[in-house]
Amino acid sequence: MKILVSWLESWVKHAAPLDVATLAERLTMAGLEVESVEPVAPPFTGVVVGEIVEVAPHPNADKLRLCTVDVGQGEPLAIVCGAPNARVGLKAPCALVGAQLPGGLTIRQAKLRGVASFGMLCSARELGISDDHAGLMELPADAPVGADIRRYLQLDDAVIELKMTPNRADCLSVLGVAREVAALTNTSVTPPWAPGTVTERDHPLSPQAPLVPSAGFTAGRAVRLDAPEACPRYLGRWIRGVDPTRPTPEWIERRLRAAGLRPIHFLVDVTNYVMLELGQPLHAFDAQQLAGDITVRWARDGERLTVLTGDEVTLDAATLVIADAQGPVALAGLMGGLESGVRTTTTEIFLESAHFTPSAIAGRARRYGLNSDAAHRFERGVDPEGCRRALERATALILEIAGGEASEVVVAETPAHLPVRSAITVTASRLAAHLGVPVNADDAARWLEREGVATQVVGETITAVPPSWRFDLAIPEDLAEEVARLIGYDAIPAQMPEISAVMGQSPETRRARHAVRHFLCTRGYSEAITYAFVEKRWETEVLGNAQPIALANPIAAPLAVMRSSLIPGLVEAVAANRKRQVESVRLFEIGRCFLSAEPITAVTQDALDAALAHHQPLKLAAIAWGTAEPGWTEAGHRAVDFFDLKGDLEALFTPETLAFERVEHPALHPGRSASVWLVQGKERTQIGVIGELHPKWARHWELKPAPVVFEIELEWALARRKPEYQPLSKQPMVTRDLAFLVPEGRSAAELIAVARAAAPQALQSVWVFDVYQGKGLPEGMKSVALRFRWQHPERTLTDAEIDEAVVQIVDALAAQCAATLRQ
Known part of the structure; x- marks a missing residue:
């Protein structure tokens, strides 16, 4: 602004x-x-108002003319000029000999094609006022000849x-x-026009016109609101008999240029001027191009309108339009139509001043690619009480500049839909708490009243009603900010806040995320952070997620949905490292994933709320690829495998017990993947998956050998068993090795779980130390060798006790796993 x-x-x-x-x-x-x-304007000297009193052809150049210019110094000056608009009677800036112009140019007496020139007639660009270089800068006919141009045009402003x-x-x-x-x-706002008028006071063009024209003709046309929720107030006025040849006053053009707007035509310039002055956007229609009554309504799907820029847009039902009997003539609050726009021959206009709600205008400019100053204001909120004031101000300026006759004001409004400023109640102590300095209720009320806020103070309680133009004042915190602004942020002393230092509590049954990160880093992993936005193909094909959560406005076409897993992002990171010749990569990530809510099974409020709330769990994932130990010699080279990652995961959960069961996962190898279960006594909870990347996707990402990944719910890694002291037993340990013939489909984890449950007394550990398949075994069978260790904390175990435990284990495995003891 x-x-x-x-x-x-x-x-x-x-x-x-x-x-x-x-x-x-x-x-x-x-x-x-x-x-x-x-x-x-930049600094310059020696430029005055000049008037061309004679124009003659240049004797030696077709495009140059010899002008005789009166500069108020007695004898007129002979100046050679090539501007196309140089003519007798034109008043323009004239740089005298010795003048210093912007850019370091000094005007000297010179000869142009053999004819002496004693100065230079200037364009607006040559004076640094604007970029207009089409011709001489034309000044009003009443500009005093010889006057200093900086003072006349107020260029020292x-x-x-x-x-x-x-x-x-x-x-x-x-x-x-x-x-x-x-x-x-602490002063007052005084409009720059005399009481009862809306034009510039003390300006030559100001005839002290009344606020409302004394004689207004009957319009004969009505305005109807078919979308009062979007446009609760619409004012219009017809003006006829306008002289379309009248120029825009210099003082209006000067202020428009300073605001960054280019003067176009006095009707357009007046609407822009009033918008800058009062904040209310206006629009002028060529009334002769309008048919019948004016209607404010929602567009119909497929309606088309050519706007002032020349672009033709196709409208939808979410776009508010101004329409006549034949169809839309303007996009409400955004831009007028080309056919109904004013032109250099317009003598009758319809002037619009309306209040459009921000929600009815927001986003439409971007949708149609049509930015305008009006839309910029309506999207943010315009004072609903300023419509009449702006309409009267524009009417008076138009009548003052170009004559004509104005009709009565046609008003259509639905007060029930107009915005209402609700009262806000706040105490002085609450203001002080927000600002950090003592605040007196009466002083705060006086500050607020300066902004037009109506206040009432009872004790230390302030009841404030914001004015119609302050949409940003709605809650007590807004009033606190308002008082701070008026006092001045620099006037509020800077002081250190008092903070109570309270030691944070970290229960022993829970560890911090940082501890998980630190543990994985000590095992050779580096933390990665990948996009939460992913390719839709990752979700549907790699992860088998048929309904990923789509983004309404993706930052890029490939990043169109929210991730439901961390695995694809980590695989992408490994592939990027491989392309840079990294031989071994170990990465982990802690991040949030996004899962669609459960489908609605009953039409209840709870079901609807649950469906709208997506599940967003925090997950932990890790990936390993390449050599198991970077830098090994070729003879000792070994690729990372499933058991490397499994060992890291089990170490993370120590002393908890994990179990692994074969699982089918669309992203993982069908024979080298497992679900991860947390075993806590007799309870088992599935917490994630682990496995080798599916060969199909390993080929897609050009990763050979395939990387190994795991992904678990982070919450289970943060929760841990409370440490308990266990004394070391001084008693001897008993070891038994047992080999079993079991069906090939039975997993070693299942055998260990059954064995533990069958003979839990004094059993310290059990693990697999050998698996054999092949010659010498029945078809479809394999040999699994388990090593058992028993140790009692207080006494030596007898052979009979061990033999009894072995019998219990053998019987349980035979009954539950079809396992037989191998002789």
Whole structure:
């Protein structure tokens, strides 16, 4: 938002002119960041208002002309000029001999094609005012000849550029910033027009027009609101008999240029000027192009409209439009239609001033690729009480500039849909708690009243009702911020907060995530962080997830869904390392995965809430690929296998017991993968999977040999058994080795579990030390050799006790696993 300082000063009356540096500092400290303060024009000297009194052809050049220019110094000057708009009676800036122009150019007496020239007539770009270089800068007919151009055009003025946060749409106007300045300086806002008028006071074009035209003709057309929830208030006025040839006043053009807008035509310029001044976007239609009544409604799917940029857009039912009897003529709050737009021949207009709710406009500009200053304001919120004021201001300016006759104002509104500012209650102690400094209720109320907030103080309780233009004030914290802004953030003393240091509690039955990370790092793993957004193909094909959670606005086409597993991301990381000739990779990741909610089985509120809430578990995954020990000689080279990763996982859970069962997983090798179970007494809980990457995906990622991965629920790795002291037994240990013939489908883990359950007394450990399949064994059978160790904590075990335990184990394995003791 760019504003001329003089324009702002015309709204806030001070005993002395505002110091620009101080103003910028106060605004910044109040939360309205001033990005820059720039002069209207760069420094230059020796330029005055000149009037061309005679134009003659150049004797030696077809494109040059010899102009006689009156500069108010007696004898006129002969100046050679090539501008296409040079003509008798034109007033333009004239740089005299000796003038210093922007860029270091010094004007000297010169000869152009043999003809002496005693100065230079200037364009706006040559003076650094704008980029317009199409011709001479044309000045108003009443510009005083010989006047210093900097003083006449107020080029010593400054432009301040404010960086507005989205919640402060009320400051996207001169009026809004003036309110802020008045509140900060404890002055009042005074409109720059005389009481009862809406035009510039003391300006030559200001005939002190009344606020409402004294004689307004009857419009004869109605305005209807078919979407009151999106447009609760719509005002319109017809103006006829306008002179379309009238130029835009210089003071309006000057302020528009300073704000970064290019003057176009006085009707368009007036609507832009009032929008900058009052914050209310307006639109002018060519009334002769409108048919019948005006309707504000939602578009119908498939309707088409060519907008002012020349683009044709196809509308949908979520777009608000302004329509006449023949169809849409404008995108509400965004952009007008090309056919109904004003042009250089327009003599009758329909002027629109409406309040559109932010939700009805938000996102439409991006959807259609049509950005506009109006949409920028309506998306953030516009004062609903400013419609009439802006309409009257624009009407008076148009009548003042181009004459004509205005109709009565046509009003359509549904008060029930207009925004209401609710009261906010806060105590002085709560304000003090937020600000960190003592706050008096009466003082806080006075600060708030400067911003137009109606307040009532009872004791230390403040009841505040925000004004219609402050959409950002809704909760007590907003009032605290408002008081802080007005006091000035720099005025609030910086002091160290008092913090009670409380030692964090970490129960012995739980370990921190950092401990898990540290453990895996000590075993040679490095932590990885991969995208939570993944390719849809990863989910559907690699993981078998038929319904991944899709993103509404993916940052890139390949990253279109949320991950349900960490495995594909780690595999991608290993593949990237392999391409960089890394011979061994071990990675782990702790991250959140995203699983779709269970389908709705009953139409209840609880079921609906559950369906909307996606399950987002934290998981731990690790991957190992390449050589088991990097740097080994070729003779000792061995690839990482399933049992390397299994050992790391079991070490992570020590002293807990893990069990592994064959499982089918779409991402893993069908014969080299298992589900992971946590065994706690008689309870078993499945906590994840482990296995070698499926050959299909190993080929896809060009990984040979295939990497090994595991993925578990992180919560189970964080929970651990409370450490308990167990004295070491001094008694001798008894070892028995038993070999069993079992069907090939039986797993060693199943044999060990059955054996432990059959003879738990004094059994310290049992593990597999040999597996044999092949010659000498019955078909479909294998030999599994188990080593058992018993040790009693207090006495020596007898042979009879061991023999009895062995019999119990053999019987249990025979009954439950079809195992026979191998002789």
